[in-house]
Amino acid sequence: MTVNAKDRIRAKLLEGQTVVRILLAHPMHTGRGKNEQDELVPAEFIQDIRCWRNKEEVLTIKCGTATSRNPYFAFQLNGGEMGDVIRLRWVDNLGAKGVAETKVV
Numbered sequence: 001m002t003v004n005a006k007d008r009i010r011a012k013l014l015e016g017q018t019v020v021r022i023l024l025a026h027p028m029h030t031g032r033g034k035n036e037q038d039e040l041v042p043a044e045f046i047q048d049i050r051c052w053r054n055k056e057e058v059l060t061i062k063c064g065t066a067t068s069r070n071p072y073f074a075f076q077l078n079g080g081e082m083g084d085v086i087r088l089r090w091v092d093n094l095g096a097k098g099v100a101e102t103k104v105v
Contacts, residue, residue: 007022007024007088008021009022009101016079018076018077018079019076024072024098027044028067030045030065045063045067046091048061050090052088053077087101
C-alpha cells in the first residue's frame with residue numbers, strides 16, 4: 001500500500017555539494033505507547049529509507065522504534081548538477097510505502 005503522505009523533500013546545490021533535506025509524515029509508533037482507553041498502540045514505524053540521484057542509489061537508512069514521529073533527515077551528496085532528480089522511497093513495518101521526488105535547484 002502506498003501512502004499519500006505530505007512528505008517533503010528539498011535539494012539544493014551548494015559549493016559543489018547536493019544538500020538534501022527530508023521531512024517524512026509518519027506517526028512512528030513504538031508499540032509501547034497507550035491510547036486513551038489504556039490499550040497498547042500497535043507498532044508502526046519506518047524501517048527502510050532509500051534515496052536515488054537520477055537512477056543511482058546514493059543512500060540507505062535503516063530506522064527503528066527509536067526514530068521520532070515525523071522524522072527529519074538532512075545529508076550531503078558529493079557533486080551533482082542543477083536539475084538532477086532526487087527520489088526517496090520509504091517502507092514501514094506494516095508494508096506501507098511512501099515516495100517523494102524533487103529536482104536539485
